[in-house]
Amino acid sequence: xxxxLLPIDRAVRTMTQSNPRTRSGRxxxxxxxxxxxxxxxxxxxxxxxxxxxxxxxxxxSGTLIESPRFLHAGKTMQYELPELAADFCMxxxxxxxxxxxxxxxxxxxxxxxxxYTNMVRLAILGAIYAYERNRCFYIDYHDSQIQxxxxxxxxxxxxxxxxxxxxxxxxxxxxxxxxxxxxxxDFAKTWVDLEKRRVKGSNHTIPKLGAFDMDGHxxxxxxxxxxxxxxxxxxxxxxRRVESFGLKDDYIAFSVRRGDKESxxxxxxxxxxxxxxxxxxxxxxxxxxxxxxxxxxxDDCTVMDEFRKLRPTxxxxxxxxxPEYQKEGGFALDEAKxxxxxxxxxxxxxxxxxxxxxxxAKHWIGVKYTTVSWFVYFMRRANLHxxxxxxxxxxxxxxxxxxx
Numbered sequence: 001x002x003x004x005l006l007p008i009d010r011a012v013r014t015m016t017q018s019n020p021r022t023r024s025g026r027x028x029x030x031x032x033x034x035x036x037x038x039x040x041x042x043x044x045x046x047x048x049x050x051x052x053x054x055x056x057x058x059x060x061s062g063t064l065i066e067s068p069r070f071l072h073a074g075k076t077m078q079y080e081l082p083e084l085a086a087d088f089c090m091x092x093x094x095x096x097x098x099x100x101x102x103x104x105x106x107x108x109x110x111x112x113x114x115x116y117t118n119m120v121r122l123a124i125l126g127a128i129y130a131y132e133r134n135r136c137f138y139i140d141y142h143d144s145q146i147q148x149x150x151x152x153x154x155x156x157x158x159x160x161x162x163x164x165x166x167x168x169x170x171x172x173x174x175x176x177x178x179x180x181x182x183x184x185x186d187f188a189k190t191w192v193d194l195e196k197r198r199v200k201g202s203n204h205t206i207p208k209l210g211a212f213d214m215d216g217h218x219x220x221x222x223x224x225x226x227x228x229x230x231x232x233x234x235x236x237x238x239x240r241r242v243e244s245f246g247l248k249d250d251y252i253a254f255s256v257r258r259g260d261k262e263s264x265x266x267x268x269x270x271x272x273x274x275x276x277x278x279x280x281x282x283x284x285x286x287x288x289x290x291x292x293x294x295x296x297x298x299d300d301c302t303v304m305d306e307f308r309k310l311r312p313t314x315x316x317x318x319x320x321x322x323p324e325y326q327k328e329g330g331f332a333l334d335e336a337k338x339x340x341x342x343x344x345x346x347x348x349x350x351x352x353x354x355x356x357x358x359x360x361a362k363h364w365i366g367v368k369y370t371t372v373s374w375f376v377y378f379m380r381r382a383n384l385h386x387x388x389x390x391x392x393x394x395x396x397x398x399x400x401x402x403x404x
Contacts, residue, residue: 064209064222079239080248084360084380087225089239096127096226098166100208101136107176108137108185110165112144112157115333116351117375119144119157123164124223125190128198130165131208137185138165138173146336149344160348162229200382200402217382217404224378234352241353242360245295245317250287252279253361254307255354256298257370259330267369270390272306275365278388282363293317295361297354299331319350355379367392368399377401 079089110126112119123139130137141147141155148154157164166173176182190196198204198216205212211219230238254275283291293315296304301320308316319325324346339347355372358364359379364387366373373389380386384401391397 064211064219064226079243081239081243082248082250082360082362085239085242085356087381088230088356088359088379089235092229092235093226095162095229096131098136098164099172101130102134103136103172103176105133105135106181106183107166107173108135109140109182110137110185111140111187112155114145115331115371116146116156116348117371119146120164120224120228121371121374122187122190123157124220124227125197126185127165127227128204128206128209128219128223129185129190129196132204132206134208136166136172136176138168138170140168145333146344149339149341156344159344160230160234160352162231164227194403197403199404217378221378221382224375230352237349238352238356241319241349242357245293245357247293247295247317247357247360249292250362251293251295252282252287253295253297253358253364254279255358255364255366255370255372255376256296256300256303257331257367257372258298258300258303259332267396268392268394270367270392272303272310274390275307276310278365278390282365282388286363291315292362295357296320297358301325319353325350362386363388365390368396368401374404377404 075090077086077090079085081089108126108130110123110130112122119141126137126139139155139157141157144156146156148156148159155168195202198220200215200217202216203213204216204219205214206219209219209223211222256270256272256275258269279294283289291314294307294317296307296316296318298304298318298320301318304316304318304320307314336344336347355376358366358376364376364380366376366387366389368389369392377384377387389399389401
């Protein structure tokens with residue numbers, strides 16, 4: 001407004017300079033112009049705000065909104081946890097409407113395999129692919145390595161989270177299967193193709209989701225929040241377990257994955273010393289030299305002794321300190337086939353607590369060779385500035401999170 005008023009002031013000054021009686025009117029003229037410009041700016045601002053509200057606060061369940069924390073404005077979280085916890089410890093956004101699809105077209109079957117986070121990753125990518133084409137989809141879990149004992153037609157995903165896609169045993173899906181009205185959406189279509197993987201820097205427009213020219217990583221981050229929806233009792237127990245570690249202040253989280261990653265998949269583990277060195281740098285950079293609590297998420301509880309011997313004065317906390325988990329020596333996917341329901345539930349109580357604790361940390365230190373890192377990265381709002389992925393020799397050297 002000031003920039004626009006300066007030339008107007010000069011013009012009015014010239015016109016009134018020869019007549020002293022009109023000089024006093026100059027202020028009134030300027031005030032009038034200022035008022036009009038302010039009104040115009042207010043109209044533009046209100047229009048932009050209205051557009052933004054329509055974009056962010058869309059009420060239709062099939063539309064992505066920017067983040068659940070917009071829905072939590074003015075509400076108090078019942079847990080004493082950092083701000084990031086609001087994304088997963090408060091009431092979630094409405095689920096996507098999986099029935100809003102063109103049933104005349106073949107249904108997409110989304111096969112899942114591997115560990116839990118890989119199963120969810122495939123479901124998220126499959127959901128995006130299906131919504132982009134207005135296709136119905138369902139999750140096929142029959143070839144998954146993790147099965148719910150004694151429940152042939154129930155996925156491990158359904159045991160702890162709300163269903164993703166159309167229900168497998170529902171009439172629509174069963175009729176489509178009987179008629180051969182199904183197309184398999186395999187891994188190659190949603191991951192091998194970088195465009196369909198939705199890598200960072202790629203832009204995507206999916207009107208069905210209300211996504212317009214949206215970055216691939218932002219799209220996946222929002223879809224994770226809409227698709228992966230732990231059941232209320234799972235969410236509440238998980239948040240209480242994280243809170244029990246006294247993590248209300250800023251802290252660091254480690255992710256240590258061992259188990260079958262070396263023996264089966266030929267990865268090289270990150271060394272315990274690498275975690276310590278990385279943490280020491282962050283303690284100076286963002287914690288003012290004061291060592292915070294460090295939460296350790298790991299499938300191999302022997303690492304707790306390693307960390308405590310390396311830094312005996314630091315306060316490490318972990319699910320591994322609970323008696324029922326102290327014997328864990330690394331997760332091997334093949335062992336999941338022999339789990340009882342009780343063993344499965346115990347495993348996932350620990351695992352969900354670790355996912356949440358890694359997500360809520362001010363800084364997170366992990367590794368590249370597990371889909372847990374992929375998952376936590378998107379839970380942490382796809383922010384590369386608040387994490388470090390440790391380098392290890394071999395295959396991990398070629399992994400770039402921008403291509404996740």
